[in-house]
Amino acid sequence: MSNTYTEEDLARxxxxxxxxxxxxxxxxxxxxxxxxxxxxxxxxxxxxxxxEWLLEKRLxxxxxxxxxxxxxxxxxxxxxxxxxxxxxxxxxxxxxKYESWDDVDPEMKETMxxxxxxxxxxxxxxxxxxxxxxxSVSVATSFKKKLGELGIIFCSFSEAVENHPELVKKYMGxxxxxxxxxxxxxxxxxxxxxxxxxxxxxxxxPMELSTYFRINEGGTGQFERTLVVADEGSYVSYLEGCTxxxxxxxxxxxxxxxxxxxxxxxxxxxxxxxxxxGNKDGVGxxxxxxxxxxxxxxxxxxxxxxVETGSAVTWKYPSCVLKGDNSIGEFYxxxxxxxxxxxxTGSKMVHLGKNTSSTIIxxxxxxxxxxxxxxxxxxxxxxxxxxxxRSECDSLLLSxxxxxxxxxxxxxxNSSARVEHEATTSKIGEDQIFYCQQRGIDSEKAIGLIxxxxxxxxxxxxxxxxxxEAQKLLEISLENSxx
Amino acid sequence: MLTIKNLHASVExxxxxxxxxxxxxxxxxxxxxxxxxxxxxSTLASVLAGKDGYEVTGGSVDFDGVDLLDLEAEDRAKExxxxxxQYPVEIPGVSxxxxxxxxxxxxxxxRKEDKMSAKDFLAKVKTASNLVELDSKLASRAVNVGFSxxxxxxxxxxxxxxxxxxxxxxxxxxxxxxxxxxxxxxxxVNKLRSEGRSIILIxxxxxxxxxxxxxxxxxxxxxxxxxxxxKELALELEEKGYDWINEEIAQ
Ligand SMILES: Nc1ncnc2c1ncn2[C@@H]1O[C@H](COP(=O)(O)OP(=O)(O)OP(=O)(O)O)[C@@H](O)[C@H]1O
Ligand SMILES: [Mg+2]
Numbered sequence: 001m002s003n004t005y006t007e008e009d010l011a012r013x014x015x016x017x018x019x020x021x022x023x024x025x026x027x028x029x030x031x032x033x034x035x036x037x038x039x040x041x042x043x044x045x046x047x048x049x050x051x052e053w054l055l056e057k058r059l060x061x062x063x064x065x066x067x068x069x070x071x072x073x074x075x076x077x078x079x080x081x082x083x084x085x086x087x088x089x090x091x092x093x094x095x096x097k098y099e100s101w102d103d104v105d106p107e108m109k110e111t112m113x114x115x116x117x118x119x120x121x122x123x124x125x126x127x128x129x130x131x132x133x134x135x136s137v138s139v140a141t142s143f144k145k146k147l148g149e150l151g152i153i154f155c156s157f158s159e160a161v162e163n164h165p166e167l168v169k170k171y172m173g174x175x176x177x178x179x180x181x182x183x184x185x186x187x188x189x190x191x192x193x194x195x196x197x198x199x200x201x202x203x204x205x206p207m208e209l210s211t212y213f214r215i216n217e218g219g220t221g222q223f224e225r226t227l228v229v230a231d232e233g234s235y236v237s238y239l240e241g242c243t244x245x246x247x248x249x250x251x252x253x254x255x256x257x258x259x260x261x262x263x264x265x266x267x268x269x270x271x272x273x274x275x276x277x278g279n280k281d282g283v284g285x286x287x288x289x290x291x292x293x294x295x296x297x298x299x300x301x302x303x304x305x306x307v308e309t310g311s312a313v314t315w316k317y318p319s320c321v322l323k324g325d326n327s328i329g330e331f332y333x334x335x336x337x338x339x340x341x342x343x344x345t346g347s348k349m350v351h352l353g354k355n356t357s358s359t360i361i362x363x364x365x366x367x368x369x370x371x372x373x374x375x376x377x378x379x380x381x382x383x384x385x386x387x388x389x390r391s392e393c394d395s396l397l398l399s400x401x402x403x404x405x406x407x408x409x410x411x412x413x414n415s416s417a418r419v420e421h422e423a424t425t426s427k428i429g430e431d432q433i434f435y436c437q438q439r440g441i442d443s444e445k446a447i448g449l450i451x452x453x454x455x456x457x458x459x460x461x462x463x464x465x466x467x468x469e470a471q472k473l474l475e476i477s478l479e480n481s482x483x
Numbered sequence: 484m485l486t487i488k489n490l491h492a493s494v495e496x497x498x499x500x501x502x503x504x505x506x507x508x509x510x511x512x513x514x515x516x517x518x519x520x521x522x523x524x525s526t527l528a529s530v531l532a533g534k535d536g537y538e539v540t541g542g543s544v545d546f547d548g549v550d551l552l553d554l555e556a557e558d559r560a561k562e563x564x565x566x567x568x569q570y571p572v573e574i575p576g577v578s579x580x581x582x583x584x585x586x587x588x589x590x591x592x593x594r595k596e597d598k599m600s601a602k603d604f605l606a607k608v609k610t611a612s613n614l615v616e617l618d619s620k621l622a623s624r625a626v627n628v629g630f631s632x633x634x635x636x637x638x639x640x641x642x643x644x645x646x647x648x649x650x651x652x653x654x655x656x657x658x659x660x661x662x663x664x665x666x667x668x669x670x671x672v673n674k675l676r677s678e679g680r681s682i683i684l685i686x687x688x689x690x691x692x693x694x695x696x697x698x699x700x701x702x703x704x705x706x707x708x709x710x711x712x713x714k715e716l717a718l719e720l721e722e723k724g725y726d727w728i729n730e731e732i733a734q
Contacts (some may be wrong), residue, residue: 035634094725432573434535436586437556437557437560438533440587440590441557442555449574456577456578457576
């Protein structure tokens with residue numbers, strides 16, 4: 001059988017009506033007062049015992065940010081966050097890092113258990129190294145040794161700054177400069193932690209590298225920073241998944257992810273995004289304003305695969321800059337919105353090199369009163385001889401009150417380019433639901449089944465365990481969305 | 484097994500389609516329902532299966548001791564009612580096998596039985612697909628997507644064999660099947676006949692009834708059963724059409 005993950009595995013979770021991961025853990029935090037100015041940035045930097053050059057970078061970004069305006073071109077509507085009402089730093093009470101799994105705070109273990117991602121299980125079942133980030137500071141890193149033997153660096157961003165400053169200095173901000181956009185500038189000024197990964201020349205990373213993010217402190221913004229560098233001829237598959245506890249006030253999340261694939265390297269970056277979406281009436285929920293971009297050198301390949309089910313407002317365009325000749329960029333996305341969620345997401349494929357090719361497959365699913373927008377840009381520069389792009393953007397409506405919108409932009413400056421774009425919008429078929437019901441599958445499960453089928457092309461690009469988790473999320477987030 | 488009394492049903496706009504239909508089917512019996520286009524055969528099947536969009540305005544349906552009309556569509560299926568659709572529906576991205584595994588386990592859960600093991604399930608897939616000579620590739624392809632008309636019909640009977648219903652309603656399963664396929668599928672249905680299982684065959688063609696011998700043949704016209712006979716009635720219909728029955732009734 002070709003498909004190993006099964007729908008009924010997911011169905012088990014269907015009893016859960018409210019947001020499944022809605023809880024907060026109670027461990028001591030070290031949080032600085034709300035507000036943002038140069039002193040706060042200096043404080044963050046000194047708390048993290050950072051080198052001078054990084055503080056300088058932060059201050060530059062901050063100064064740029066103060067001159068920038070929050071973008072308002074996206075098809076989303078929300079009350080703009082008050083950036084002076086946010087606390088920009090929070091770290092778990094203990095500053096000491098855990099030496100081994102046994103040393104990990106029992107409260108923390110409980111948190112992970114509730115998430116259904118107990119580390120023992122993750123390690124045993126998936127052979128996955130998990131770098132668990134709670135409130136911006138990583139507290140547990142595993143499989144370090146095995147990775148170390150291959151020269152692979154996989155650590156928190158702070159550790160990378162401390163132990164591999166030359167790599168961080170060389171690559172940080174090269175794909176997403178701090179001047180890129182409002183949120184990227186903010187992140188560059190105040191980021192607290194995140195993940196760093198370096199795969200040396202010719203090394204194929206033997207396991208999926210995964211990081212679980214989690215917002216855990218009320219009113220605390222999350223400013224993660226991820227940097228993945230795949231050196232020449234190397235390969236890595238990186239997983240990013242996140243869940244957030246239930247909150248009433250809006251929480252801002254403005255992450256920056258930079259990927260660099262040097263000559264002949266390949267990076268697969270998969271995301272399951274499940275931040276708290278707000279309640280049924282649209283109260284609360286995370287604002288997710290993310291900048292994700294990858295740079296491909298010669299013959300390199302970057303694939304972004306994402307399943308986005310969470311957040312009240314999502315603004316996110318994982319992109320590829322296809323700089324090297326023959327490089328390949330891919331974007332596979334499922335974005336689900338329910339209740340009052342709003343998502344404006346898509347991809348940018350910038351073709352600079354010759355014979356570059358890109359693929360965009362986007363599946364938007366809207367239920368309830370939600371708004372779901374695909375926004376994409378395919379840019380073929382003058383020097384990009386024989387560039388190819390194929391884009392396919394499908395929207396599925398589960399309710400009459402929800403909206404699906406598609407904004408595909410194409411800019412082509414080279415006549416040898418071949419760009420194909422297809423878009424469809426459909427309503428979930430009553431006939432399909434009845435057919436399932438007639439075979440004994442109730443309408444809620446039927447929708448889960450049909451939606452999962454609809455997303456299969458994207459889910460197939462995810463590592464298996466992750467795809468299973470993604471399917472669960474699809475079902476959970478579409479509960480009570482019939483009609 | 485099934486007792487339909489004075490069933491009236493309308494489409495939502497208030498247009499009445501079933502106009503006082505009576506039918507009794509005992510366990511193990513095979514009944515054929517014939518009748519002109521638009522007489523309400525598929526509507527009867529849809530109403531029995533619990534499709535949205537039809538309003539039952541009168542009458543009752545007893546299915547093996549339960550009030551069928553009181554149940555949700557999925558619970559009717561779980562009680563053992565199966566409908567082979569006149570127009571099977573496509574579900575992209577969902578494999579036939581996954582679809583059926585979900586269905587079987589839902590049904591088993593309803594009956595407070597354990598999930599079927601992967602081994603038993605696969606063995607069952609093998610037996611059921613052999614029964615109707617379904618290409619094994621079709622079992623793992625997405626439900627009905629890109630299936631030919633005949634393959635879709637064959638797939639319906641494959642699903643019936645998998646789900647082992649108490650009552651199966653086959654809505655024009657014979658139409659669209661080539662001569663060989665008709666024989667194969669009919670033989671499959673015959674093998675599925677058993678003491679505890681009843682079958683209602685909706686068809687336009689006497690030929691099907693040569694393969695699957697019915698105990699009774701009914702003529703449905705304008706929302707009512709207007710004549711009931713044995714399989715000889717089907718031969719008579721083939722020869723004379725439907726008009727003579729109306730004339731007979733008028734006299
Ligand atoms: N949802 C609906 N809305 C309006 N009219 C309907 C609806 N469903 C059925 N009808 C009408 O009811 C009548 C009976 O239709 P039905 O499909 O039951 O006929 P049938 O006996 O199965 O015909 P055939 O032999 O062509 O399959 C037809 O006139 C049809 O147009
Ligand atoms: Mg019909």
